[in-house]
Amino acid sequence: MSEIRLSDVDLNLLYVLQVLIEELNVTKAATRLNVSQPAVSRSLSRLRDLFDDPLFTRTSHGLSATAKTQNLAPLLSDMLKGLENIIQPSEFDPQTSKRRFVLSTTDFGTLTVLPKILDLFRQQAPDAILDVKSWDEDRVLELDQTNIDIAVAVLSKEPPPSIRAMRLKSDRLVCLARKDHPNIQLELTLDSYLKADHVQVVLGRREYFAVDRELEKMGHKRHVSVHLPNFVPAARVVMDSDLLLTVPKLFAEDMASTVSEIAVYELPFGTREFDYSMIWHERFQRDAAHVWFRGLLRQAFLDSSI
Numbered sequence: 001m002s003e004i005r006l007s008d009v010d011l012n013l014l015y016v017l018q019v020l021i022e023e024l025n026v027t028k029a030a031t032r033l034n035v036s037q038p039a040v041s042r043s044l045s046r047l048r049d050l051f052d053d054p055l056f057t058r059t060s061h062g063l064s065a066t067a068k069t070q071n072l073a074p075l076l077s078d079m080l081k082g083l084e085n086i087i088q089p090s091e092f093d094p095q096t097s098k099r100r101f102v103l104s105t106t107d108f109g110t111l112t113v114l115p116k117i118l119d120l121f122r123q124q125a126p127d128a129i130l131d132v133k134s135w136d137e138d139r140v141l142e143l144d145q146t147n148i149d150i151a152v153a154v155l156s157k158e159p160p161p162s163i164r165a166m167r168l169k170s171d172r173l174v175c176l177a178r179k180d181h182p183n184i185q186l187e188l189t190l191d192s193y194l195k196a197d198h199v200q201v202v203l204g205r206r207e208y209f210a211v212d213r214e215l216e217k218m219g220h221k222r223h224v225s226v227h228l229p230n231f232v233p234a235a236r237v238v239m240d241s242d243l244l245l246t247v248p249k250l251f252a253e254d255m256a257s258t259v260s261e262i263a264v265y266e267l268p269f270g271t272r273e274f275d276y277s278m279i280w281h282e283r284f285q286r287d288a289a290h291v292w293f294r295g296l297l298r299q300a301f302l303d304s305s306i
Contacts, residue, residue, distance in 0.1 A: 013050065014076060014079070016029070016033065016044070017055070018076055019033055020040070020056065021073050024063040025063060026063070054066055094125035094128065094289075095124070095126070098127045099129070101130050101131065101289075102131045102147055102150075103130060103131070103132050103151070103297075104153075105153060108247075108250075111231075111232065111251070111254055112250055113297075118130070120300065124296070133148065135151050136229075137153070140155065140279060144283070148281075152276060155275075155277050155279065156210075164282055165278065166278045167275045168276045169301050170273045170274070170275050171250050171273065171274060172272075172274070173267060174249045174265065175247075176235060176256070176265075177238060177244050177245075178238060178240070178263070183195065184263075187266070188266065193268055197223055197226075199227075199234050199244070200245075201234050201245075201247070203229070210271060210274070211246045211271060214269055214270065231247060231251055235251075239259060239261045248274075276301075278298065280294070
């Protein structure tokens with residue numbers, strides 16, 4: 001007998017066979033399948049050709065399964081149940097899940113966002129794991145190659161088509177300085193800002209920043225003397241020096257509320273607002289667990305003052 005390829009088989013026949021095994025009656029099988037009795041008989045004829053076996057013999061009480069059919073029955077039942085599970089909508093129960101959720105953000109995001117979601121995450125998914133990884137802008141091009149579920153960050157340019165992004169909150173830039181800074185009185189002036197040396201947080205390979213673009217429009221330029229890869233160490237540098245640090249207001253206010261030596265100043269020139277976004281790869285778009293995690297983050301932003 002020549003080899004039969006699955007692509008050559010009408011899989012609907014296997015469901016007909018399963019119903020015939022359960023009913024052992026063509027008429028009852030036809031009723032259950034909502035087709036005519038001749039249609040079931042034609043399907044049975046094709047099944048006999050497919051398996052090269054009668055499959056059933058007629059008795060005074062209906063059909064009797066052959067040895068071949070009896071051997072096929074448990075395999076067929078398991079296979080059809082497996083196929084049904086495959087096509088069912090995926091479900092996710094956070095209370096029983098042991099999934100690892102990977103959130104990527106900056107140290108600012110960890111400081112500001114994580115406290116807002118951690119309690120809720122642990123309450124709703126007590127056995128799940130939250131894994132927080134560092135973020136820089138270059139990673140947006142690598143989300144298809146990493147195991148990052150969601151990033152919470154600022155996108156300075158349009159992401160690739162495969163990347164989904166949802167705005168969470170807007171923010172603007174302010175300046176951090178130590179409270180007893182010798183060149184700042186009640187407010188930060190443009191002259192004081194330009195005369196000071198600055199520390200700049202660099203995320204990824206970007207070397208030109210929004211604040212510099214605004215200064216350039218006015219014909220000015222600041223001097224950045226220190227580059228650091230994280231926000232919190234940069235704020236610590238400011239606390240112990242005369243350097244200024246231009247950062248998002250949310251981060252600045254968070255730091256000033258916990259570190260008494262630091263003050264927040266409005267910038268002496270206008271800058272554009274920017275958005276914090278939730279970012280993920282489209283392969284997670286319909287994943288039930290991922291949908292839950294996105295909802296958790298979105299709700300945290302809606303319910304809080306961040």
